[in-house]
Structure formats: C-alpha cells, structure tokens
Amino acid sequence: MEENKDLSKMYKDDSQKAMESLKKSADKMNEAYADNPFTRQDVVLDIVFFFIVTGAAFGWLLLMLLIISFISMGYLKFKFKTMVIAAVIFAVAVAVFYIFKKINKYKKVLNNRRAK
Secondary structure, rough: OOHHHHHHHOOOOOOOHHHHHHHHHHHHHHHHHHHHOOOOOHHHHHHHHHHHHHHHHHHHHHHHHHHHHHHHHHOOOHHHHHHHHHHHHHHHHHHHHHHHHHHHHHHHHHHHHHHO
C-alpha cells in the first residue's frame, strides 16, 4: 500500500513540474510574440490554411450534395456539374470570408503595434 502512495505522489510531483515548465515556456513565447506579433511563420501558416479551408469547404459541400442526391433517390435530381458549380460558389464565399477575417486580424495587430 505504501508503494502505491509513493508512486502516486511521485507522479503528481512530475506532472506539476511539467506543468510549471510548460507555463514558463508559454510565458516566454508570449513575451516574444508581444515584441513581434506577426512573423513569417504566421503569414505562411495563414496562406496554407487558406487553401486548406477553401478546399475543405469545397469538398464538404460537394459531399453533402452527393449524399442528399443519393438519399433522395430521384426526388431531388442534381447533375454532377451543378453540384460542382454550387460547391465552387460556396468555396469562393468561404475564401472571401477567410480573407476578410485575416485582413481584420492583421489590421488589429498593426493598430495595436502603432498604439504602443
């Protein structure tokens, strides 16, 4: 019984040490980020995620339209070309929304930087 208590205490001590080191590293990262709010990595990640989000939006709507078409079995007849056009329009709308969201993000960052 004593060994189990010691092991649980040791595990708790190790997890507390790990949490403290994570908090310290997060604080260091926040301090570094406050000095340079947007790095090249942030911009590259935003560009990569733009393509991922747009592709996911296209694929999601196309898949949903295919499923609806298969489930309805004749009540709703969609041609594949119509489904692709609808998915492209949806993907473009999501892309425009994503771009405006990122523009607002970078405007806020620049305004906060200028205010300092």
